Amino acid sequence: MSAAELLTIGAGIGSGAIAAGLGYCCLYHNSQVVAPVISRIESSGSVALTFDDGPTPRFTEPILKLLAKANVQATFFCIGENILANRSLVSDMLSAGHCIGNHTWNHDHTGIFGSKSYWHRQVERTSDLIAELSGSPPRIFRAPMGFKTWQQAAAVRAAHMRYIGWRSWAWDTTNVSPQGIYRRITRRLAPGDIVLLHDGLEYARRQASQAATVAALPEILSSIIDRGWRAVSLGAL
Ligand SMILES: [Zn+2]
Known part of the structure; x- marks a missing residue:
C-alpha cells in the first residue's frame, strides 16, 4: 500500500x-x-413525567383526565402550532397545575440545519404564545428529537430557558404496544428520572396515533405510586 x-x-x-x-x-x-441539559431531577422519591408534541384533543384530553385521577402533575412540552389550534387545552393544563415547556413552533425536522434567526423565531414565537396564555414565558425547552445545535442553543439561552432531556423513554412514537411502553418505562425506572412520553402529534406524524401511550399511562402511574414514589412536574422543582 x-x-x-x-x-x-x-x-x-x-x-x-x-x-x-x-x-x-x-x-x-x-x-x-452544545448546552447543559437537565436529564434527572434532584429528588430521592420522585420522577418527572413529560409529554411532548401536544396539545392534541384526541390524546391530551384523556391524559389530563388520567393525571387528575391519580392526582399527579406533569410537564407538557408543547408545539406552538398545536397550542394555537388548542388554546383551551393549555388552559386546562395550567389550571390543573401542570408545567408547560417550549418544544418549538412547528417541530420541523430540517430545523437542525436552521440559522440563528430561524431558531430565534421558532423559540420566541412559541414562548410568546405560552406567555400570553400562562402569564409568564416558559423556563424550559426540549429540542425536537433531542437534536441540539449551537444556533438553537443561542436562541434557547437568549430566551432564558434550560434544556430538558430524559432518562427513561419507550419509543412511544413508533408502533409499540401499551404493554411494551409500560415495560420499557418501568423496568429500569429510578427516582430522579425524567420520563419521555408523547401526548401529541408533530406535523410529520399527523396521521399517527398516541393511543398506546394513553392506554399505558394508568399502569405506569400505578407502578410509580405502588413504589411509594411521587410523580412531579418540572415546575415544582
Ligand atoms: Zn417532539
Whole structure:
C-alpha cells in the first residue's frame, strides 16, 4: 500500500471520527457539549413525567383526565402550532397545575440545519404564545428529537430557558404496544428520572396515533405510586 493510499485511509478515518463526534454532540439527547441539559431531577422519591408534541384533543384530553385521577402533575412540552389550534387545552393544563415547556413552533425536522434567526423565531414565537396564555414565558425547552445545535442553543439561552432531556423513554412514537411502553418505562425506572412520553402529534406524524401511550399511562402511574414514589412536574422543582 502506498503512502498516498495510507494518507487517504487516515483522512477517511479522521473525518469519520469527527462526524461521529459531532453526531454525539448534536444528536444524543443528553449530550452536554452544545448546552447543559437537565436529564434527572434532584429528588430521592420522585420522577418527572413529560409529554411532548401536544396539545392534541384526541390524546391530551384523556391524559389530563388520567393525571387528575391519580392526582399527579406533569410537564407538557408543547408545539406552538398545536397550542394555537388548542388554546383551551393549555388552559386546562395550567389550571390543573401542570408545567408547560417550549418544544418549538412547528417541530420541523430540517430545523437542525436552521440559522440563528430561524431558531430565534421558532423559540420566541412559541414562548410568546405560552406567555400570553400562562402569564409568564416558559423556563424550559426540549429540542425536537433531542437534536441540539449551537444556533438553537443561542436562541434557547437568549430566551432564558434550560434544556430538558430524559432518562427513561419507550419509543412511544413508533408502533409499540401499551404493554411494551409500560415495560420499557418501568423496568429500569429510578427516582430522579425524567420520563419521555408523547401526548401529541408533530406535523410529520399527523396521521399517527398516541393511543398506546394513553392506554399505558394508568399502569405506569400505578407502578410509580405502588413504589411509594411521587410523580412531579418540572415546575415544582
Ligand atoms: Zn417532539
